[in-house]
Amino acid sequence: MPINILKTLLPGKVSFEEKDLLFHAGDFWPRKLLIQRLGQKLILPKAVVRPQSVEDIQTLLTWANKEKVAVIPYGGGSGVCGGTQVLEESVSLDLRGLNKILEIDENSSTVRAQAGILGPDLEDVLNKKGFTLNHFPASFHISTLGGWISTRASGQLSTGFGSIEDILLALKVVLPNGHLLETKLTPRSSTGPSLNHLFLGSEGTLGVIVEATCQMYRVPSEREFLSFSFQTLSEALLAIRTLVQKNIFPAVIRLYDEVDTQMALSEIGLQASGNLLVLMFQGEKEMVEAQKSVAQKIFSQKGLSLGEKPASHWWEHRFDLNEKKVAQILSQEGMILDTLEVATTWNHLETLYLEMKKVIESEITVLAHFSHFYMTGGSIYFTFVGSTEEKEVLNKYDAVWDKAMEACLKVGGTISHHHGIGLLKKKWIQKELQEGWSVLSQIKKTIDPNAILNPKKLL
Ligand SMILES: Cc1cc2nc3c(=O)[nH]c(=O)nc-3n(C[C@H](O)[C@H](O)[C@H](O)COP(=O)(O)OP(=O)(O)OC[C@H]3O[C@@H](n4cnc5c(N)ncnc54)[C@H](O)[C@@H]3O)c2cc1C
Structure with a gap:
């Protein structure tokens, strides 16, 4: 690869330093962290380019297109699907x-x-x-x-x-x-x-x-919180559907399944059985009061009020389970941890939850919450966590994903609500998009005939 020319093309903006290359070898995909823990080597980019202007990027891509060199755009590197993972000789384009x-x-x-x-x-x-x-x-x-x-x-x-x-x-x-x-x-x-x-x-x-x-x-002038506990997930989902189909959308609606509820409540020293629902309303005072009052009426029918605390506690600690904690857990021998975020319409939401939970828990512990709601449905965020023999971690990890994605597609859910595809879900994207996949592939070929931009990933 005629990579050294980059130093002349973009002077002072190219790094070949080992630690830079290692940082840009991929993102926060838990499988990558497992691979590193197992001592397997990652493929490093050949160089990291740090542009200071749009023109710098134009210079890089014009060169890369002529030389047919792969370029991987790199933002914060917080992706969890291997979207920035290096697969071949490439340049990492750090946009920060x-x-x-x-x-x-x-x-x-x-x-x-x-x-x-x-x-x-x-x-x-x-x-x-x-x-x-x-x-x-x-x-x-x-x-x-x-x-x-x-x-x-x-x-x-x-x-x-x-x-x-x-x-x-x-x-x-x-x-x-x-x-x-x-x-x-x-x-x-x-x-x-x-x-x-x-x-x-x-x-x-x-x-x-x-x-x-x-x-x-x-910036909202008012922020208010409510929490409830429901004996069954079905009752809670029905109550949420009733609220949003009245066109009332609180800023936050989060519903935890029983396992996730116990974790969430134990953090604040509260005990309650069932499924925890937390709500946050924000905006102008009159609007917040009106939304809250309708929500209270609907949720009180089958739910038990737990006051403000579980919801306000969630709000205050909403960034606590961060990348450092996840990395710390995944640094321990035998540990596996990842999250799956899927979505479907109201008709299938509970079935999707039950079917995916069933196949995941045949392999490992699973907990879930529902945290993005629409007039037409919602998303489910599963966390799977557990340990196995160190030499088995990748097999176990892959088995969970295989079973979960197949179950999701079978019920008619989308395999990603917000994390995207990357390398992780590439295996299932064609199955989900069907003819749409060939349309997207044609678009890719037209815009990027030399396949220089993030090749062998989503497209
Ligand atoms: C602890 C944790 C919590 C998370 N929570 C959420 C969450 O609540 N919601 C959510 O949606 N996601 C979440 N994610 C996933 C991740 O943060 C998001 O996918 C985020 O949008 C990625 O942004 P990034 O800048 O880090 O992109 P990167 O990881 O750097 O890149 C992601 C993809 O976008 C491409 N890309 C990046 N920048 C550009 C650009 N300027 N032009 C073209 N392509 C580009 C990359 O090539 C790659 O394919 C979480 C991740 C972690 C580790």
């Missing part, structure tokens, strides 16, 4: 140097920022001006705006304020041939298929997102 907020338009409620900005750096500036993005993935502190868009991320307040696709308004993308594509900033348009949506979830395979304009909200 592109981290400026370029414009805040208070009249239009929009913010334009560079794609490498981390969650807190964007949110803190907005908060000082009285605004918020209302987009808080649990990885908020270590993930970037470009990464959120590339993975179609979803945050903790998605029930109230939608996911990244609901707040994204416009994009700037460097295409594999080095050309710059810009979508128009407008509240909506009817100018053919949405190009924003082409890049949402494209996982670095179609272009490098360099800038995005998002919708922002006013």
Whole structure:
């Protein structure tokens, strides 16, 4: 690979240092951490490029396209599916140097920022001006705006304020041939298929997102909490469906299954059987009171009120189970831990839960919560955790995923609600998308005929 030329093309912006290469060998995919624990070697990128401008990225891609060198866009590296994992001779393109907020338009409620900005750096500036993005993935502190868009991320307040696709308004993308594509900033348009949506979830395979304009909200004046316990999951799900189908969407609705409930309640020294439901309402006082009062009426019919504490405690500790804790657990011999996030319509939601739980618990301990709700359905977030003989960890890990994904597809669920595909779910994406897969593959071939952008991943 004629890689040394990069030093001349992008002077001072290229690193060949071992620790840089190792950091960029992949993301936070638990299987990668298991592989490292087992002492197996990761493939390292040949170089890490840190652009300071859009032109730097255009220079890199124009060169890479000519030389047919693979380039892997790298945001915060918090992905959990192996989206940035190196598979062949590649250059890692670290976007975190592109981290400026370029414009805040208070009249239009929009913010334009560079794609490498981390969650807190964007949110803190907005908060000082009285605004918020209302987009808080649990990885908020270590993930970037470009990464959120590339993975179609979803945050903790998605029930109230939608996911990244609901707040994204416009994009700037460097295409594999080095050309710059810009979508128009407008509240909506009817100018053919949405190009924003082409890049949402494209996982670095179609272009490098360099800038995005998002919708922002006013910082809420009021935030209130409610918690309930339900004897059965069915009763709780029915109550939630009743609420959201009245078009009432609290900022947060989280329903824990029995195993997850015991974990959540033990943290605050509370005891209650059944399924814990926590709710957070935010906005203008009158609105919050109105939403709360309808919710209280619906949830009190079958649920037992547990007051504010479980919900406010969750809110205060919502970032506690972070990447460091997960890495610490996965550093222990024999340990396995990962999460699966699936979704389906109300008709199938409980069946999806039961079927996936059944196959996962035939292998390992599993707990779950439902945390993103829609008029039409919801998502389920399973955590599987346990230990086995060290030499068996990869087999066990793969067996859980195989069984869980097959069960999900059989019931008609989507294999990913918000983490994306990466390497982890590549095996099942064709089965889910069917003819859509060949359409996406054709698009990839047209935009990236030399297959330089994140090859052998999603597309
Ligand atoms: C502890 C923890 C909690 C998490 N919680 C959530 C959660 O609540 N919700 C959620 O949705 N996800 C969550 N995730 C997953 C992860 O944080 C998200 O997928 C996040 O959106 C990834 O952003 P990133 O900047 O780290 O991207 P990376 O991991 O660096 O990259 C992800 C993918 O996007 C591509 N990419 C990155 N930046 C660009 C760009 N500018 N242009 C083109 N392609 C690009 C990469 O090539 C890769 O394929 C969590 C992860 C961890 C470790």
